[in-house]
Amino acid sequence: MSAKRLGDRAVQWALRCYPGWWRDRYGRDQEALVEDLMAERSQRSRRASSAWGLAGSFVVGAVRARTSGCGMPAVPDLWQRRARTAVIGAVLPAALGAGAVLLLLGHTSQYATSGSGSGTTSRAIELSVPGQVIYWINLVLIVLSLAFIVQLAWAAVGLSCEMRSLAPPRRRVLVAAVTLVPMVAVGLGLLLLIAAARLRPVISGSAGIGHRVLHVWYSYPGHPLAATILFCAGLAGILGGWFGGTALLATMAARRRFPIQALMAAVTRARALTVVQGGVALCALALVIALPLQPPIGPDGGMIYRTDLGAWTPVLTGALVTGALITWAATRAARRAVTRASSLS
Amino acid sequence: MGSLGRSSDRWLLVLVSLADGAKHGYALLKDIEAFADVRLSPGTLYAAIARLEDAGLVESVGSAERRRPYRLTAAGRRVLAAELEAAATVSRVGLRRLRGATA
Numbered sequence: 042m043s044a045k046r047l048g049d050r051a052v053q054w055a056l057r058c059y060p061g062w063w064r065d066r067y068g069r070d071q072e073a074l075v076e077d078l079m080a081e082r083s084q085r086s087r088r089a090s091s092a093w094g095l096a097g098s099f100v101v102g103a104v105r106a107r108t109s110g111c112g113m114p115a116v117p118d119l120w121q122r123r124a125r126t127a128v129i130g131a132v133l134p135a136a137l138g139a140g141a142v143l144l145l146l147g148h149t150s151q152y153a154t155s156g157s158g159s160g161t162t163s164r165a166i167e168l169s170v171p172g173q174v175i176y177w178i179n180l181v182l183i184v185l186s187l188a189f190i191v192q193l194a195w196a197a198v199g200l201s202c203e204m205r206s207l208a209p210p211r212r213r214v215l216v217a218a219v220t221l222v223p224m225v226a227v228g229l230g231l232l233l234l235i236a237a238a239r240l241r242p243v244i245s246g247s248a249g250i251g252h253r254v255l256h257v258w259y260s261y262p263g264h265p266l267a268a269t270i271l272f273c274a275g276l277a278g279i280l281g282g283w284f285g286g287t288a289l290l291a292t293m294a295a296r297r298r299f300p301i302q303a304l305m306a307a308v309t310r311a312r313a314l315t316v317v318q319g320g321v322a323l324c325a326l327a328l329v330i331a332l333p334l335q336p337p338i339g340p341d342g343g344m345i346y347r348t349d350l351g352a353w354t355p356v357l358t359g360a361l362v363t364g365a366l367i368t369w370a371a372t373r374a375a376r377r378a379v380t381r382a383s384s385l386s
Numbered sequence: 387m388g389s390l391g392r393s394s395d396r397w398l399l400v401l402v403s404l405a406d407g408a409k410h411g412y413a414l415l416k417d418i419e420a421f422a423d424v425r426l427s428p429g430t431l432y433a434a435i436a437r438l439e440d441a442g443l444v445e446s447v448g449s450a451e452r453r454r455p456y457r458l459t460a461a462g463r464r465v466l467a468a469e470l471e472a473a474a475t476v477s478r479v480g481l482r483r484l485r486g487a488t489a
Binding site: 071102 | 429
């Protein structure tokens with residue numbers, strides 16, 4: 042395919058990136074403008090636009106139209122649909138981001154050698170400056186993650202109460218219960234993990250219950266089958282409850298099971314989450330930058346932080362940063378859409 | 387223009403371009419390029435038109451043609467006149483002070 046045809050196709054694809062209501066309103070107009078600009082290009086005008094430049098401009102315009110809703114007709118149904126989509130967009134990245142944070146935290150560990158060969162040691166050895174930065178980033182990340190979990194639990198409880206008061210009478214209990222599904226599932230899953238950890242034998246260095254929870258899947262002599270079953274059930278409860286419950290909430294929001302005022306409450310809570318989520322994303326970004334800056338361990342030994350995630354670290358960090366940006370943009374869009382939908386209906 | 391946000395320059399250019407009559411998208415781009423030496427991208431132009439239509443400052447002229455012309459509304463004329471008056475006042479004061487400083 043020639044470069045010119047490829048460029049023309051890119052322009053057509055970019056025009057299709059606009060939302061349907063925009064294309065209904067300005068689609069034919071924009072196509073006519075493209076024809077005029079292309080005709081100008083074929084006359085080799087000095088300042089004629091290139092097809093790729095046009096495509097880029099339309100893609101930016103399409104993103105702007107989708108995020109701002111500018112130019113959207115005053116149709117209540119259209120604004121309600123936009124509000125629901127924006128709320129889902131604001132809440133889902135936060136739910137998915139929690140998994141990414143746990144992965145990052147769980148796979149970043151200290152590694153030290155005393156100089157007489159490689160291996161993990163408990164001897165206190167000085168960290169380099171980037172290593173110390175990573176140490177503090179990890180601490181902040183843990184504090185932020187805990188704050189995120191507490192905030193999320195608080196938001197779920199508050200939202201459940203508000204949903205109960207706002208939902209139609211015959212759906213009140215259902216709506217309130219469904220809102221709590223992710224948090225309840227995570228709570229039950231954690232209890233199962235703790236029960237599994239208590240069943241496993243105590244070995245050197247794993248006396249703490251947290252340590253035993255984290256290492257419960259390791260195979261040790263005398264490890265009871267019940268511990269493995271409880272551990273698997275706990276993990277399935279946490280993952281299934283968290284992601285399944287969030288997906289259920291998203292589906293219910295999309296299928297209009299929640300009233301529009303309840304969505305406003307969800308938006309307010311999602312906005313509060315954005316601050317913590319943004320902080321977590323920034324910490325993860327700093328971690329990715331600081332990890333390769335550490336000097337390698339020399340012949341006299343030393344201590345560095347390393348991650349088992351390898352190339353997945355920047356990918357996860359990118360996902361976290363993108364998620365925080367999406368939440369921020371979606372909460373802004375949702376707030377506007379919910380206000381407009383309420384005023385129209 | 388305060389309600390139109392930070393990128394009011396583009397909207398002002400569109401309003402000025404429409405001050406002497408209705409124009410469609412391509413004519414708007416060419417006119418703005420001619421009088422302001424600013425080449426708006428098509429995406430930016432239509433975002434500005436949409437925002438101005440939402441604000442009730444611009445309306446499309448009922449036309450069956452694909453190249454739909456846009457024109458100023460009465461409110462658009464008032465806002466444009468106020469904006470240009472304010473800009474002219476700033477310009478007058480600035481020029482007077484420059485002359486005073488060089489004299």
